[in-house]
Amino acid sequence: MKTIKFLSVLAIATLITARLLAQEQLVVPLSDPGKPFKLNVGLVDGSITVIGYEGKSIVVEGQLDDRHRDRDKEKDKVSGMHRLNSNGMDISAQENNNQVTVHSSMGKQVNLTIKVPKTTSTFKISTVNGGDITGSNLDGELEVSNVNGSIKLTDISGSVVATTVNGPVIVTFKSIDPKAAMAFSTLNGKIDVTFPASLKANVKLKSDRGDIFTDFDVSTEQQKPNVTRTNKDGMYGLKVDEWVYGKIAGGGPEVMMKTTFGAVYIRKAK
Template sequence: MKMIKTIKITGVLIAILLANTRIQAQNGSGQLVVPLSDPGKAYKLSAGLVRGSITVTGYEGKDIVIDAQSGEDRHGHIKESGNGMKRLIGNNNLDVTAEEKNNEVNVGGSAGRFVNLIIKVPQNGAKLKISTVNDGNIIVSNVKGELEIINVNGHIKLNGVSGSVVANTINGDVTVTFRSIDPKAAMAFTTLNGNVDVSFPATLKANVKLKSDRGDIYTDFDVVSTMQKPAVTRTNKNGMYSLKIDDWVYGKIDGGGPEMLMKNMNGNIYLRKAK
């Protein structure tokens, strides 16, 4: 089963309704309700933006509900011109699509428009791939499954998630609080400019691989260090010699387990026990 749902809102709102689509739109916003082909079973959601924030929250329903809002910054404020006047036309254009096929849902927005997406998803097992590039943060709460979260200029915050996570941003913090984890899954949490702050269940069994180029590393777990020699790379190109030493912190928690990688350049790393 394949279903495509679209919101298009221009100027004072023109909504285009496709087959079996329910849309509620006003003031530069709209809603899509996307039924899954096989409700109650595991599903996959991919949502990507160029400009804007994405918030995903687990709930007890069976559909995927997408609320979209245009013309705002990451803090939810309508943008204003230099003289304090609000732009009513232009920033309010909204173009969001959702496609469902065999419990796989793809959500996207127009590349040239700022859009905030608030998505409610069923709480049963999911595979999520959520990404944005500019002017937005990614927040995921109360979701269970495999999470792949990618940002560029913004923060990543995951609250009360279960399963496994791979999270990466460039300019922003990565903050994760687990309710439970997949005990067999390796995970990675990385940023260039920002803190990496991850709270695992106290029962964590893992091998950790940690590196902060210009920050400190903190933990309240009992980490047994496993000393490894730094990786040394020597190169010779056109008579120019270079030497690179790549030094990581390695350790085991409660005897070891899957690898948990945490890395940044400018910022601290916090490996915590969830309270």
């Protein structure tokens, strides 16, 4: 297993976590270039961008968020003192038999841009606070999760499971895995997915406070709503959970879309 980390000034040992003062680049060679790989990227604070390119290695670029630096400058103005040290960032990458894990230390808001070979592969990408997730020109199986930010994926080939809480989910496919089920969900935001015109799917759709739109021919199915009644300590509750079910082009793997505050768009690529 190779562990690669950003270094600054002095490298005491290869496993030392280094500090970055500005944007830097890290090249992660794959054990078996040209073969499928697995990429796992997880942040607590920051944005993640993953881009497919014509190369054989995974290239990671990291940059401290501008808002973080602005806050530090403001603190210096308030205190009337000047800073002698610079706040760096700690980013590391581990590669083992074409499985690559990239992560950053907690406490700093970091924006990552990662270039990956255009090979059918597996991607697991997540962040929590203060950032969006974007991806383009990717091929394979994508599992993407966010909490306070958007998800936007373009020119995707393969399958996607994407979920966030506060933000929209926007996905555009070049082609899909005809055997893979997919899911797209958010709480606050729209879901807007563009599929190839050849899509065959069983759709399961729900928007509690919005509408559902599509330019596909959807054969809808009548389903009884799921009704839940509760009675606890003299408090009575009634919940009606209603989904829209249908088939596109005779049906296929399930495609689920769910939002609470927003609309759902199922678009046919032109």
